[in-house]
Amino acid sequence: MVSASRSGEERGEENVTRGDGDGAAGVDPQQLWLSPVRSGRGRKPAFSRQAITTAAVALADAEGLEAVTMRRVAAQVGAGVMSLYNYAPDKETLLELMVDHVSGELPATDPLTGDWRTDLKAIGHLQRALMLRHPWLPAALSSRRSLGPRTLAFLERALAALRPTGLDGAAKLEVFAQLTGFVAAHVAHEIAQAATAQSPDRAAAEARYLAAVVADGHHPELAEALAAPGRPLTPEATFTRFLDRLIDGLDTDADTG
Known part of the structure; x- marks a missing residue:
């Protein structure tokens, strides 16, 4: 037995x-x-x-x-x-x-500003912070199939944030799914990059390599991009730039189903 x-x-x-x-x-x-x-x-x-x-x-x-x-x-x-x-x-x-x-760590009852882009960006930052506290979460979300009560409470807040857009219900759900998918993918990349951070010597070697590549004149677009002024490369600053591009680029007037 x-x-x-x-x-x-x-x-x-x-x-x-x-x-x-x-x-x-x-x-x-x-x-x-x-x-x-x-x-x-x-x-x-x-x-x-x-x-x-x-x-x-x-x-x-x-x-x-x-x-x-x-x-x-x-x-x-x-x-x-x-x-x-x-x-x-x-x-x-x-x-x-x-x-x-x-x-349940995500605030579901905090007041919204009424500016849907501002509110959606705040939601994105909250999601990123949650996933950084729980680095397994992006992978778990990829296989998830149901919505529990705590998740539903936060989804309700996100849908309320999108109310001023005038989008129909299906489109609002798609926007939230797009935002969550972006944050999960970005955080997964962010965690992987942190785990394999390059040494200063390796970073310098990469810079020398790219300089040699663009010097041959066969990559003018890359040469122009590398010559542009640098931007803050902290994880928070990088995420904010990407999130701003995503949210600011959403054209709710063009959503015709």
Whole structure:
């Protein structure tokens, strides 16, 4: 009996680690977000879905998504591995819970200015800050399939910010998806760049190489671009420039569906 139980746990753990099986494709959002959590029979457990999700987020923050397995999370909350499946049957479901959990850090009730571009830029900066605090989030968003209550609260605020545009509902959802996708991609690149930051010597070598390339006269556009005055290269300044271009370039009058 012990051997059979251990074998079941190991098979379940293997599926969670690999993300095999139906995963999030089989998740019923209504059951996940609106139905009471099944804790199983017997005495009241010493942990909860909230505790499990918090432990998983802490693991991902410290060690990345690969560290988030049912076995590791169970150890954090002091529970048996199999008991966790009552709360999250697979890693995809756990990711849904984790994303919605950290989305609660986004302010959903702060007043808006009424200037939709200003408000949308503020939302973009809030998203970037959240993703930098939780570097696993951009990757998790790429496979996400449902919207939990905390995410919905922030989405409601974003849609309210877009009300002055006069866009229809579908277009407003597209704009928010475009903004979120941009922020996630930018932050993922920002994190990767920080992890592989060039040494001063390597940066100088790259500069010498480009100078040699443009000196041959075959790359006039690149030569002109490199000769232009430099701009602040801090991560915050770079993100702000890119975000401004994205938001300022949105032409709501031209959106005809």
